[in-house]
Amino acid sequence: MDCPAASNDEDGALSESFGDSCPDMSHEIDRDFTASSDNTDLMVLAEAASQVTPEPVTVSQExxxxxxxxxxxxxxxxxxxxxxxxxxxxxxxxxxxxxxxxxxxxxxHSGFEGYSSLRNSEKALQSLCNVTPILFGILLNLLPDQRYRVVEMTKENKLALFLMKLKLGISLTALGTLFGVSKATASRAFKSVLDVLSVAMKDFVFVPHKGAIRDTMPEAFKVHHPRCTFIIDCTEIRTEVPSNVEQQHFLFSHYKGAYTLKFLIAIIPNGMIAFVSKLYGGRHSDSYITGNSGFLSHVKPGDEILSDKGFPHIVTSIEGKGAVIVMPPFSSGGQLSEEDMENTYKIAEVRIHVERAIQRLKVFNILTNRVPISLIPNMDKVINVCAAIVNLQSPIIAPK
Structure with a gap:
C-alpha cells in the first residue's frame, strides 16, 4: 500500500517532513491488513500515525x-x-x-528678506525699526521716488535699513549682509535717507506758541507750575576713543569719565520735544551748552523753565529775559528744610517727563552704543531725525 499523502495549506511542507517514516508504516499496514471495513482501515492509519515523531519545521529568514x-x-x-x-x-x-x-x-521661507519680511508683522517692524506700519508709511512718503529704472535697493528697503541702523545700532557691514548688498551700498543707502529725512523732518521739532502750550498742559503742571513753558536737561552719548589728542581733549567728559557727545533737550509740559541743540564735546558744561545752543532765544517774558541742578550759570541770562528758572534747592552741607524738601518733590514730579523723553530717544540704540568716530559728523542729523520720530509716536503723557 502506498503511503498516503498528507495535505496541508502550506504547499506540501507537512508531507515532506514525514516522508522518511512512510516505508515502516506501510510494512505494518500490510501485515495487519484484513478485508475489514473502511472504519477499521482508518483506525489502523490513525494508530500508526500517532506513533510517528514529526521532524521540526525549519524556516530560513533573510x-x-x-x-x-x-x-x-x-x-x-x-x-x-x-x-x-x-x-x-x-x-x-x-x-x-x-x-x-x-x-x-x-x-x-527662512531668512531675512528686507522690508518684505517686516511689512506683514507690526511686532517685527516695531522691534527692528521702532516705528508702526503707519509711521513707516509716513516716512516712506517723505523719500523721493527712485530716479533710475535699475536700482540696487528699493525705497522700502533703504528706509528699513536706515531705521534698523537707528534702532539696533549695528554696523553697516551687518546691515549689508542682512539686505544682501555690500557695505558700500548699505552706507550710501543710510546716508541718502539720513540727508533727506533730516531736511524733511526739521520742522517736526519746534516750539509751539504759548497758547498751544497752555491748552495742552497736563493737570500735574497746572497745579504747581502753571507758567511752565520748558523742562530742560542735557544728556550724553559715548563715543569710541579718538586717536587724535585734540579730539580726545574735546570729547572727554569728567562727569562720565569717558569720551562723549553732549546735547541739550527741551520739552514742553505735554511731553513733546520742542528743542534739540547741536552736539558738543563732553568737556562742556550744561550751562555752557544752554547759553550757546540758541535755546535762550525761545525764552519769553513770564516763562518758567524747570531744570535740574546742572544749570546755575544761566540763571542771570534767563532772569534778564523776564523769565525764571526753577531748580531743586541746593543743600549747604546740611539737611534740607521741610519746605525745600517739598519743593524738590514737586519739581521732580514734573521733571521726570523730560527724562522719559530722553529714554524714548535712547530706545534708538545708535544713541546708546559707542558712536564710531567716522559717524560723528552725521550725528547732529541723527539726533534731529530720532527726535522727530519720537514726536510722531504716541504722546509721552497720555491726554485725559
Missing part, C-alpha cells in the same frame, strides 16, 4: 532594509508566500517636511 528619507505612517503592508519563502514589504507614506519642503501647503 532581511533587507532600504534607506527611507522620512518617518511616518505605513502606506501599505504586503505579505506573499513563494514555496517555503515568506516575503513582507513595508512602504512608508510619502510626507512633506513642514519646514524644509518647498512644495504644498507647508511651504515656508
Amino acid at each position: 532581511t533587507q532594509t532600504d534607506d527611507c528619507p522620512t518617518m511616518g505612517p505605513l502606506k501599505f503592508l504586503l505579505c506573499t508566500t513563494d514555496g517555503h519563502a515568506g516575503t513582507t514589504q513595508v512602504t512608508h507614506a510619502q510626507q512633506c517636511h513642514k519646514v524644509a519642503s518647498t512644495e504644498g501647503q507647508w511651504q515656508r
Whole structure:
C-alpha cells in the first residue's frame, strides 16, 4: 500500500517532513491488513500515525532594509508566500517636511528678506525699526521716488535699513549682509535717507506758541507750575576713543569719565520735544551748552523753565529775559528744610517727563552704543531725525 499523502495549506511542507517514516508504516499496514471495513482501515492509519515523531519545521529568514528619507505612517503592508519563502514589504507614506519642503501647503521661507519680511508683522517692524506700519508709511512718503529704472535697493528697503541702523545700532557691514548688498551700498543707502529725512523732518521739532502750550498742559503742571513753558536737561552719548589728542581733549567728559557727545533737550509740559541743540564735546558744561545752543532765544517774558541742578550759570541770562528758572534747592552741607524738601518733590514730579523723553530717544540704540568716530559728523542729523520720530509716536503723557 502506498503511503498516503498528507495535505496541508502550506504547499506540501507537512508531507515532506514525514516522508522518511512512510516505508515502516506501510510494512505494518500490510501485515495487519484484513478485508475489514473502511472504519477499521482508518483506525489502523490513525494508530500508526500517532506513533510517528514529526521532524521540526525549519524556516530560513533573510532581511533587507532600504534607506527611507522620512518617518511616518505605513502606506501599505504586503505579505506573499513563494514555496517555503515568506516575503513582507513595508512602504512608508510619502510626507512633506513642514519646514524644509518647498512644495504644498507647508511651504515656508527662512531668512531675512528686507522690508518684505517686516511689512506683514507690526511686532517685527516695531522691534527692528521702532516705528508702526503707519509711521513707516509716513516716512516712506517723505523719500523721493527712485530716479533710475535699475536700482540696487528699493525705497522700502533703504528706509528699513536706515531705521534698523537707528534702532539696533549695528554696523553697516551687518546691515549689508542682512539686505544682501555690500557695505558700500548699505552706507550710501543710510546716508541718502539720513540727508533727506533730516531736511524733511526739521520742522517736526519746534516750539509751539504759548497758547498751544497752555491748552495742552497736563493737570500735574497746572497745579504747581502753571507758567511752565520748558523742562530742560542735557544728556550724553559715548563715543569710541579718538586717536587724535585734540579730539580726545574735546570729547572727554569728567562727569562720565569717558569720551562723549553732549546735547541739550527741551520739552514742553505735554511731553513733546520742542528743542534739540547741536552736539558738543563732553568737556562742556550744561550751562555752557544752554547759553550757546540758541535755546535762550525761545525764552519769553513770564516763562518758567524747570531744570535740574546742572544749570546755575544761566540763571542771570534767563532772569534778564523776564523769565525764571526753577531748580531743586541746593543743600549747604546740611539737611534740607521741610519746605525745600517739598519743593524738590514737586519739581521732580514734573521733571521726570523730560527724562522719559530722553529714554524714548535712547530706545534708538545708535544713541546708546559707542558712536564710531567716522559717524560723528552725521550725528547732529541723527539726533534731529530720532527726535522727530519720537514726536510722531504716541504722546509721552497720555491726554485725559
